[in-house]
Amino acid sequence: MPAVTIKFQKLSPAAILPTYAHPGDAGADLVAIGQHTLAPMQRLAIPTGLAAEIPQGYEMQVRPKSSLALKHGITVLNTPGTVDAGYRGEIKVILINLGNGPFAIAPGQRIAQIVIAPVTRADFAVTTQLSESQRGEGGFGSTGKTY
Template identity: 50%
Template sequence: MTDPVRAPVDVLLRRLDPEVPVPAYAHPGDAGCDLVTTEAAELAPGERAVLPTGLAIALPDGYAAFVHPRSGLAARCGVSMVNAPGTVDAGYRGEIKVIVVNLDPRETVRFERFDRIAQLVVQQVEKVRFHEVAELPGSARAAGGFGSTGGHADRPSGRQNDFVAVGSDQDSDLRGQ
């Protein structure tokens, strides 16, 4: 029987800041490894910033790296990424930077040097060839888009104003997850 876990993909890494830690997986089976910022920053409510990571990588052809938000920052501080996930193409050799945003309506968020700000997931990606056609083949979903699988789209008429308020405490923020 063969091992179902594939061999790791070799990725060349250049530390632009010699003190920045090399990305590593925190736990076995983790999909992403943490990225840190090399600069301190302060974000007022609604403010965004581009934070450097001090890292540049060279991915093999057929791969891309995706920069995802950290769930802990989102749950505790309301921090997310403006372009989540950010895409690092195989041909890009510049510094990986993370566009963070403070979505908390009241609290300022502070980052210190080497705070974890995002996670990097490397994935194999397919190249495609597009073929223009006059009509697309049918499917069970057809053109059903936003809300077509339930939720608010299934709300009976006259109930458009029903909503669930999300509280400011962590437990209420995590109820719907």
């Protein structure tokens, strides 16, 4: 699959471009600038010092790092966060500390990952009736299955 070019502007000399840790990875790591501390249940928008130019027809999804979530209870609050193609401001990551103690974020620390994804736009239409389906109106827990 051909690569999509994402242009980044460094808004701070401390900003670091996203990088893929391994060949074939879907997510590239986003890095924090500055020193920050998250108290338990606190949320902060952590700056990256980067702005991006995403091609039309694509979005940048901001997702948690599994290692931070598992080891420290740190996650991206609005996961996945969406950076639209038309946005040119600084990319910030909304982190929350679901852990029991304070969590220090050092400059240059990997705090989230980004995935570049194609965007599908929909046409929305009003109807008086929806077609039948096997699930019907079954909502949360409606499958009743345990594994």
